[in-house]
Amino acid sequence: MSKIALITDTTGDLNEEIIRKYNINVLPFRIIYKDREYRDKIEITPEQVYENLxxxxxxxxxPALEDMENLFEALEKEGYTHAIAIVLSSGLSGVYNGIKIASENHPNISTHIFDSKSISWGEGVVVEECGKLIEQGKSFEEIVEALPSIRKRVHLFFVVGTLEYLKRGGRIGKVSGTIGELLNIKPIVSVDINDGKYYTHEKVRGRKQSLNKIMELVKAILDEKKCRFYAMHGYALEDSQKAFNEISKHPNVTEAIFGGCISPVSGVHSGPGLVGLVLFEEE
Structure with a gap:
């Protein structure tokens, strides 16, 4: 009889309740300072990162290859025959390839690694849906087949306080940087479903207008579809709470979840001022 393990990483921003409910194995990214190193969300909080920027x-x-190896060894000992790993977009990180290498050292576990092509709750909601399918007793093959269609139901948008951190971390992708900063352009950013990199969905001038625009985009989707709604922030609690409170009232929101602060590793690359909104289309 097959036994399926579910694996993800800390950038999915899943809360402890969901992690426990679906027995999710979460691999921590690493935050590296000149003289010290921390495991994301375990040894350092988002607030500590922001306060020291x-x-x-x-x-x-x-995540360290050692952590991945230890996880697969533990899963083998616990009798798992299969594993599904849903990870941060391969356009933003090498974690997909890292888990692939680790899994190949453990042929007794049939492993499928799925590229979320997303981040934060855009990634996390795919993990949660996978957890539900495992709980329902779906086969490994059925779940693997369902994942691409689940990913297509995710809509993610975010704005940042400054593009400086995305540029510095090399994560800016197709988002225009320096000139945009000079003109006070605050782009609405999303992740390209094809290459998994950031791109400018809309160009807006000024913080207030960008926050209004991101809410407009989300409401336009909700006007057409019933969706679960998630809001998160990177050191921008007030702005994200305001957006959350307003959009939660939309009649097509089936459930509203305030995801709180994004993972420390995401905060390193986005900087303070991020407001992120995610919709997941209901079937």
């Missing part, structure tokens, strides 16, 4: 901007690294 004026002193030092850390770098980040994917």
């Amino acid at each position: 004026d002193k030092e901007v850390p770098t980040s690294s994917m």
Whole structure:
């Protein structure tokens, strides 16, 4: 009889309740300062990262290969025959390839690694849906086949306070940087479903207009479809709470979840001022 393990990473921003409910194995990214290193969400909080950005901007690294090896060894001992890993977009990180290498060292577990082509709750909601399918007793093959259609139902948008951190971390993708900063352009950013990189969905001038526009975009989708709604932030609690409160009232919101602060590793690359909104289309 097959036994399926579910694996993800800390950038999915899943809360402890969901992690426990679906027995999700979460691999931590690493936050690296000049003289110290932390495991994302375990040894450092998002707030600690943001509060120290004026002193030092850390770098980040994917989960340690040792952590991946230890996880697969533990899963083998626990009798797992299959594993599904749903990870941060391969256009933003090498974690997809890292888990692939680790899984190949453990042929006794049939592993499928799925590229979420997203981040934060855009990734997390795919993991949650996968957890539901495992709980329902779906086969490994059925779940693997369902994942691409689940991913297509995700809509993610975010704005940042400044493009400086995306540029510095090399995560800016197809988002225009320096000129945009000079003109006070605050782009609405999304993730390209094809290459998994950031791109400018809309160009808006000024913070207030960008926040209004991101809510307009989300409401336009909700006017057409019933969706679960998630809001998260990167050191922008007030702005994200305001957006959450307004959009939650939309009649086509089936459930509204305030995701709180994004993972520390995401905060390193986005900087303070991020407001992120995610919709997941109901079937």
